Amino acid sequence: MPLDGEYEPSPAQWVREQVELYESSGGTQGTTLWDTGLPVVILTTRGAKSGRIRKIPLMRVEHEGRYAAVASKGGFPRHPVWYFNLKSDPHVELQDGATRQDMTAREITGDERAEWWKRAVAAYPPYAEYQEKTDRIIPVFVLEPV
Numbered sequence: 001m002p003l004d005g006e007y008e009p010s011p012a013q014w015v016r017e018q019v020e021l022y023e024s025s026g027g028t029q030g031t032t033l034w035d036t037g038l039p040v041v042i043l044t045t046r047g048a049k050s051g052r053i054r055k056i057p058l059m060r061v062e063h064e065g066r067y068a069a070v071a072s073k074g075g076f077p078r079h080p081v082w083y084f085n086l087k088s089d090p091h092v093e094l095q096d097g098a099t100r101q102d103m104t105a106r107e108i109t110g111d112e113r114a115e116w117w118k119r120a121v122a123a124y125p126p127y128a129e130y131q132e133k134t135d136r137i138i139p140v141f142v143l144e145p146v
């Protein structure tokens, strides 16, 4: 069951625009991180405080139908705010290209996180630099189809 409610676009213009291009093109445009050619997915969450629908692009890290959501925010000292949305409501929607599906988000730790962290860095090597940049352990969620 897709998330319903009032959509609140990101205050960050490039994020808002990428989401709009991705969705309005049916997942055929805006699907990479700028000109890197590295694939991006769109994660839809419910705001932990506002209850509004929030959408953010993330790097695509996929393995056998499951995905990782890496709360890196470029190695910033604090978690991205969407981290708290997933902790408060694990029901999310993921758009990968033209495919949208309901998923459940679960924060992972230990060996499971180490396995997904390897996949994440393989998909987007700068994640390793982001982790070097910050004392916080960058949270990783696994997204599993409902």
Ligand SMILES: C[C@H](OP(=O)(O)OC[C@@H](O)[C@@H](O)[C@@H](O)Cn1c2nc(=O)[nH]c(=O)c-2cc2ccc(O)cc21)C(=O)N[C@@H](CCC(=O)N[C@@H](CCC(=O)O)C(=O)O)C(=O)O
Pocket (backbone or CB within 6 Å): 010, 011, 012, 014, 015, 018, 033, 040, 046, 047, 048, 049, 050, 051, 052, 054, 056, 057, 058, 059, 070, 071, 072, 073, 074, 079, 080, 081, 082, 083, 084, 085
């Ligand atoms: C700026 C802030 O965004 P954020 O949730 O901290 O997320 C920051 C970034 O992670 C987010 O912009 C990502 O899309 C950036 N980003 C990636 N960010 C990542 O962390 N990982 C990635 O792999 C990643 C890839 C990526 C690819 C393309 C691209 O364009 C952006 C990419 C934001 O939207 N703040 C809103 C509030 C958003 C929100 O969800 N509010 C909650 C409250 C949550 C709470 O405070 O508890 C609510 O509505 O209730 C605001 O200030 O009004």
